[in-house]
Amino acid sequence: MDSGVPMRKVAVIGSGIAGAVCASSLARSGFSVTIFESARGPGGRMSQRRESADGKELLFDHGAPFFTVRETATLSGLLQEWERKGLIAEWKGKFGSFDCHTRQFLCRDQEVPDKKYVGVPGMNSICKALCDEAGVESRFGVGIAQMDWLEKDDSWSLIGIDGQGLGNFDGMVASDKNLVSSRVTAVTGRTPPLDLNFCSHLANKVKEIPVNPCFAVMLAFSEPLSSIPFVGLNFVNSKVLNWAHCENSKPGRSTSSERWVLHSSKEYAESIIDQFGLRKPSPELLARVAEDLLRELADAGLDLPKPFFVKAHRWGSAFPVAGMAPEEKCLWDSNRKLAICGDFCVSPNVEGAITSGMVAASKITSILSRM
Numbered sequence: 001m002d003s004g005v006p007m008r009k010v011a012v013i014g015s016g017i018a019g020a021v022c023a024s025s026l027a028r029s030g031f032s033v034t035i036f037e038s039a040r041g042p043g044g045r046m047s048q049r050r051e052s053a054d055g056k057e058l059l060f061d062h063g064a065p066f067f068t069v070r071e072t073a074t075l076s077g078l079l080q081e082w083e084r085k086g087l088i089a090e091w092k093g094k095f096g097s098f099d100c101h102t103r104q105f106l107c108r109d110q111e112v113p114d115k116k117y118v119g120v121p122g123m124n125s126i127c128k129a130l131c132d133e134a135g136v137e138s139r140f141g142v143g144i145a146q147m148d149w150l151e152k153d154d155s156w157s158l159i160g161i162d163g164q165g166l167g168n169f170d171g172m173v174a175s176d177k178n179l180v181s182s183r184v185t186a187v188t189g190r191t192p193p194l195d196l197n198f199c200s201h202l203a204n205k206v207k208e209i210p211v212n213p214c215f216a217v218m219l220a221f222s223e224p225l226s227s228i229p230f231v232g233l234n235f236v237n238s239k240v241l242n243w244a245h246c247e248n249s250k251p252g253r254s255t256s257s258e259r260w261v262l263h264s265s266k267e268y269a270e271s272i273i274d275q276f277g278l279r280k281p282s283p284e285l286l287a288r289v290a291e292d293l294l295r296e297l298a299d300a301g302l303d304l305p306k307p308f309f310v311k312a313h314r315w316g317s318a319f320p321v322a323g324m325a326p327e328e329k330c331l332w333d334s335n336r337k338l339a340i341c342g343d344f345c346v347s348p349n350v351e352g353a354i355t356s357g358m359v360a361a362s363k364i365t366s367i368l369s370r371m
């Protein structure tokens with residue numbers, strides 16, 4: 001029955017897992033939620049990249065390859081729901097490492113590993129489903145340039161990058177550190193959309209959010225890489241490589257081509273950024289990065305067939321170095337109904353981002369429900 005009370009409106013900036021979990025939870029609590037995402041699709045660092053070569057469609061999880069969950073007590077309900085809906089599945093297979101000095105593969109059979117979950121059919125599946133839920137409107141390709149608190153109206157106003165007014169909202173969730181960090185200026189030349197000068201305790205916390213960068217290199221081969229006995233492996237004793245995995249070994253993926261993703265070490269990524277800066281890398285620079293990572297494999301004795309597709313991607317802030325709010329799990333200003341959430345509040349992984357998004361939703365729900 002219509003109570004006659006207008007629905008409270010909440011804006012969520014960012015459709016990564018923190019923003020998407022938060023938006024879905026708010027919508028399930030009865031709020032009218034709008035997600036604004038500057039990218040063309042959902043997922044953030046859990047995105048899936050669509051490429052093509054030789055007439056084949058090539059899909060890559062070029063950000064997080066999988067996730068694990070330690071705090072099962074808090075997140076088991078969500079995991080069970082996502083598993084039941086077919087949005088996630090366990091990635092089974094052999095995982096190990098490769099020592100670039102001894103040139104030996106090392107098995108991890110003795111360890112009891114955490115379950116490795118992947119989105120199905122791509123890492124972005126969870127965010128995609130949450131952005132499509134009832135009560136959530138998702139606006140992709142809409143970057144936010146300015147977020148203003150209007151004291152007299154007790155609400156937030158949003159302005160897009162093209163200068164367009166995007167409406168007023170009772171509550172606000174900012175789910176990316178670049179919305180508040182000066183680092184965004186080094187990357188895009190723009191000032192951060194959210195000026196926290198009104199709130200010194202939050203401003204101090206987010207002044208410096210140190211991050212580690214990473215390059216991902218996507219590769220496709222016309223034959224299986226039978227010389228590698230694992231579906232995912234860490235590199236030991238390499239200054240350049242950190243990780244490699246086989247995309248088509250994950251559940252629900254196309255097996256029509258052999259697709260691998262390499263991750264650089266943070267030291268290598270930092271050295272490239274130190275030389276060439278934080279602005280968008282040129283295609284030439286990305287080609288050089290791909291060459292460097294492939295050469296490192298060859299120098300370590302891992303001779304691979306020639307890939308028919310090679311492309312590098314830079315993640316300038318792949319991993320926050322530390323959680324800004326390990327106890328509170330999100331940053332919160334109750335007077336302005338503002339929650340700032342994301343992995344950078346808790347821990348540099350999907351689990352940390354989910355936890356932060358859930359807590360942000362509960363803060364907004366508790367305050368707006370009382371009004």
Ligand SMILES: Cc1cc2nc3c(=O)[nH]c(=O)nc-3n(C[C@H](O)[C@H](O)[C@H](O)COP(=O)(O)OP(=O)(O)OC[C@H]3O[C@@H](n4cnc5c(N)ncnc54)[C@H](O)[C@@H]3O)c2cc1C
Pocket residue numbers: 013014015016017018019036037038039042043044045046062063064065066067068142143144145175176178179193214216263315317318319341342343344347348349350351353
């Ligand atoms: C290469 C790589 C490997 C990784 N490996 C793992 C792993 O093995 N396991 C694991 O658990 N985690 C891993 N991670 C980390 C994991 O991906 C992140 O912790 C998690 O996805 C962060 O989610 P988030 O929602 O906090 O942020 P994000 O996913 O970064 O989402 C923030 C969103 O906000 C949007 N946004 C920013 N500014 C604006 C604006 N002005 N207007 C509109 N939208 C905006 C962005 O486009 C983005 O979509 C990895 C990450 C990378 C990059």
